[in-house]
Amino acid sequence: MSTAVRTPSVSGLHAAQSMLLKGLHTGSPIVKGAPGSDIARMRVGRRTSFTIKHPDYVDHVLHGAADRYHKSIEYELLRAVLGLNLFTDEDDSWRRHRMLLNPTMSKRHVRGMVDLMIDPIAAYVDAFDDGSDRIEVEMASSMVGLTMDVVGTALFGHRFGEVGAKMTKVVTTGLRSAEVATRLLIVASPPVWGMRAFSRALHHAPYVPPPLNALQWVMRTVDEIVWDLIDDRRAHPTGSDDLLNLLLSTQDEDGRHLPLRRVRDEVTTFMLAGHETTANALAWMWYLLALNPDARDRMLREVDEVLDGRRPTVDDIPNLPWTTACFQEAMRFYPPAWIIPRTAIEDDEIDGHRIPKGATVIVPIHAIHHDPRFWPDPEVYDPSRFLPENARGRPRSHYLPFGGGRRICIGTSFALMETTLITAMMSQRFVYDLVPGHPVEPEATLTLRPRNGVKMVARRRVANTTREAA
Numbered sequence: 001m002s003t004a005v006r007t008p009s010v011s012g013l014h015a016a017q018s019m020l021l022k023g024l025h026t027g028s029p030i031v032k033g034a035p036g037s038d039i040a041r042m043r044v045g046r047r048t049s050f051t052i053k054h055p056d057y058v059d060h061v062l063h064g065a066a067d068r069y070h071k072s073i074e075y076e077l078l079r080a081v082l083g084l085n086l087f088t089d090e091d092d093s094w095r096r097h098r099m100l101l102n103p104t105m106s107k108r109h110v111r112g113m114v115d116l117m118i119d120p121i122a123a124y125v126d127a128f129d130d131g132s133d134r135i136e137v138e139m140a141s142s143m144v145g146l147t148m149d150v151v152g153t154a155l156f157g158h159r160f161g162e163v164g165a166k167m168t169k170v171v172t173t174g175l176r177s178a179e180v181a182t183r184l185l186i187v188a189s190p191p192v193w194g195m196r197a198f199s200r201a202l203h204h205a206p207y208v209p210p211p212l213n214a215l216q217w218v219m220r221t222v223d224e225i226v227w228d229l230i231d232d233r234r235a236h237p238t239g240s241d242d243l244l245n246l247l248l249s250t251q252d253e254d255g256r257h258l259p260l261r262r263v264r265d266e267v268t269t270f271m272l273a274g275h276e277t278t279a280n281a282l283a284w285m286w287y288l289l290a291l292n293p294d295a296r297d298r299m300l301r302e303v304d305e306v307l308d309g310r311r312p313t314v315d316d317i318p319n320l321p322w323t324t325a326c327f328q329e330a331m332r333f334y335p336p337a338w339i340i341p342r343t344a345i346e347d348d349e350i351d352g353h354r355i356p357k358g359a360t361v362i363v364p365i366h367a368i369h370h371d372p373r374f375w376p377d378p379e380v381y382d383p384s385r386f387l388p389e390n391a392r393g394r395p396r397s398h399y400l401p402f403g404g405g406r407r408i409c410i411g412t413s414f415a416l417m418e419t420t421l422i423t424a425m426m427s428q429r430f431v432y433d434l435v436p437g438h439p440v441e442p443e444a445t446l447t448l449r450p451r452n453g454v455k456m457v458a459r460r461r462v463a464n465t466t467r468e469a470a
């Protein structure tokens with residue numbers, strides 16, 4: 001290793017105060033780091049954290065030296081809700097399960113799911129269209145119901161329907177209580193064993209005080225939904241090659257099936273991780289498109305030219321590059337997973353800066369996506385950045401909505417195909433405008449969500465207009 005250099009530091013007291021009073025947000029000292037430096041160190045309680053803002057440093061942590069990092073202690077809270085699964089697992093056990101699930105989520109296999117995705121989207125648009133020319137809609141929760149249904153149909157052969165509506169409240173409550181718990185955690189900085197005991201207690205204790213009792217309610221509600229799904233499939237087996245059947249039928253070399261508990265944990269993860277981030281990103285995209293009518297008009301023109309009013313097929317997706325780019329640029333602007341924390345499991349060094357074993361390393365995705373060194377005019381919503389000819393050759397850690405390295409989101413292809421279809425199909429009949437005066441602002445929980453939702457009016461499209469003005 002080379003000689004260690006001095007790392008700029010941020011006051012731990014200031015960071016702790018800000019955390020307790022304002023919570024974690026995109027401007028928190030622990031996220032912003034030190035001005036003018038790509039790495040900053042801070043100590044809060046017993047914990048040392050580093051914020052790294054340069055893509056090369058991110059490359060090191062997520063790719064080159066990935067063996068030296070695990071997910072951070074905050075994931076223990078997720079483990080309490082989701083159990084042990086692809087998201088929360090580590091090392092050999094993670095590797096085995098990732099190898100098992102990769103083929104089902106590969107681009108090739110997901111292409112085969114496109115018709116399954118289209119059915120719930122078409123049903124959503126039909127149910128939404130009450131025949132009037134202007135329909136009010138709160139996009140964030142509406143997208144939760146839709147993306148739940150798409151994941152349910154494509155991966156579990158199950159339409160969530162009513163459950164989708166319930167999930168908006170469950171997930172919002174869960175994320176808000178988790179945010180409060182994370183604030184306390186960062187300041188109290190308990191050891192991992194303390195955190196695990198806390199998570200177990202949260203699951204099983206007969207009484208938990210507010211606000212943590214909300215987390216317990218979330219865990220129990222999610223548990224009920226997922227066990228119903230598994231029990232139903234076991235009682236009524238199907239021959240499909242969906243994710244649920246893969247999890248229920250897979251056997252190791254000794255012929256042993258996955259424990260049912262693990263099946264439950266994976267299903268919970270795919271159900272939650274598979275819809276919440278996607279729904280958020282879509283809500284942000286509709287918001288940004290309404291603010292940028294030129295980008296929106298170009299999307300509408302592309303959809304009309306390519307689809308000519310018919311249902312899409314899998315072969316249409318590559319012919320909708322602007323539509324896909326509108327979604328990708330929305331994820332640059334408001335990345336749903338806006339921060340990625342890791343823990344060093346052995347001593348490391350980043351560009352001469354010493355990272356001791358046990359330290360937390362924070363990758364502030366939102367900040368990197370808005371850094372003018374890597375994104376000219378970062379506050380301008382410009383989908384052309386993601387047209388294939390402009391995106392080619394971009395360094396991988398400039399754009400991280402799906403994370404990076406071996407822990408990159410397994411649902412990347414699924415999400416990109418699903419959202420292109422949703423954007424196109426929802427735009428065939430309607431164009432979406434903002435309700436004036438409704439405040440739209442980001443709320444940073446585990447994901448970056450619109451705090452008060454996004455209230456919009458769907459306006460029926462008029463044939464043959466060149467400009468979709470109100």
Ligand code: HEM
Pocket residue numbers: 071086087088098151269270273274275277278281335336337340341400401402403404406407408409410411412414415
């Ligand atoms: C726009 C939509 C999505 C975004 C922005 C997103 C973002 C992410 C990010 C940033 C990670 C990495 C977290 C880390 O490294 O700590 C991740 C992991 C993961 N995502 Fe997604 N995701 C999306 C959609 C999906 C979908 C559709 C699914 C499943 C159907 C899914 C399932 C997962 C799983 C299981 C992991 C853990 C992978 C592993 O560690 O091996 N995600 N996602």
